[in-house]
Amino acid sequence: MKRILTVVFLCILFLILDNTLMPLLKINGAYPSLIFTFALCYSIVNSPKDAVIVGVFTGALQDVYFLNGFGINMLSNMLMCVIAAKIGKSIFTEKSFLPIVSSFVLSLVKGLLVFSILFLIKQYTNMEVILYHGIYNLVVAIFMYRFTYKLSQKAYMKKEWRF
């Protein structure tokens, strides 16, 4: 129970920071997404089942503030988190280099995915910003991964989901 509450609380906190603090730190039109980096890091240290739940939950939160179409972030976050969980299974999660690099790659892939879905529903966006966004996420991931890894080592975070 404590574990679910912790993850939900962190997600909402990061969402609020994403909508308020991060745009003020804009560089070259791009700003990082804390909630997405958190979802990726969390998925890397946890099982694919957790990854699906976290991906859908964070995506739903992001979608509330995205645009009228609901589900874009839910879909892309879920897929990215599942891939992250698969990567997490085949590497040593104690070392933070590979998780950080893979979160950079996955942000790029998510950017492309969102770009193409938006294109299909006739919302045109700028493609360049995806790259800057990815680089910025990489910087965030350096700190975020250490934080998430330490968090997942705590005793109350290790219990299984009970539903």
Added chain:
Amino acid sequence: MKSVKNKLAVVIIILSVTFLSLIGYSVNREKMSFVENGVGITVNSVQGIFYDGFYKIRDSFKFITNFSKVKAENEELRKTNSELQGKALEYDALKQKNETMRSMLNFAEVKNQYKYIGADIIGISGNNFLDGFIINKGQSAGIKKRMIAMTGEGLVGQVTSVGNNWAIVQCLSNENIAVAALVESTNDNNGIVKGYKDENNKLLAEIQRLSLESGIKKGDVIVTSGLGGIYPAGIRIGSVLSVHEDKGEVMKSAIIEPYVDFTKIQEVFIVVPKEDREIKY
């Protein structure tokens, strides 16, 4: 073990299909669902406080680092202020004259067809991909999808998503919003303004579809023309930075610098038509 893995794959595929159909279903709806609305209202109450706080911190930080600039700006503002005061006197006289003329001609007041609702910005929407604002007024204040947002300086954008007491405004700088525009110096009214980003990701706009004969030049003021009936006429959009011709498409286009600095606004006005008519593209 294998069956569990397959189960996961099946769940993922089912969820993907559900989300795709959800996207298709929800793109064109008029109002957001009650779940989003509820989550939005709850999160907004905290988010507004955060946004205000961070904004103030940034402002005071900027004030300290740019102190000399602020001083110079102050001087400049004083100068323009005295200039504008002179103009204001002139304006009052002209306004009076205009009113008497109007009453003589029995001319219906155009601007009275609209009322203006002030709203505070409580967050940024769009996760990098789109530029938008979250505002703290919604359907209960009479705001509907596709209404437009402006500040005293000029046009900001359009409402794309509405909840009970909050809404999302997409900025003019997105390519997805088109505005019928007029070049003030030449009265060309066949222009369409769309969002534009230059190489440095600076948020600008572009006026397109002007005829080749148009006498548009650098520094011209672009305002909304009011054609189509969504936007009231005469809202300032921006000034022309550069003009180029497209002989292939037989049109002229120009890059515009919007008067509104999208990174600095804190409140907007939503323009609500008084007549209750269907707002459509």
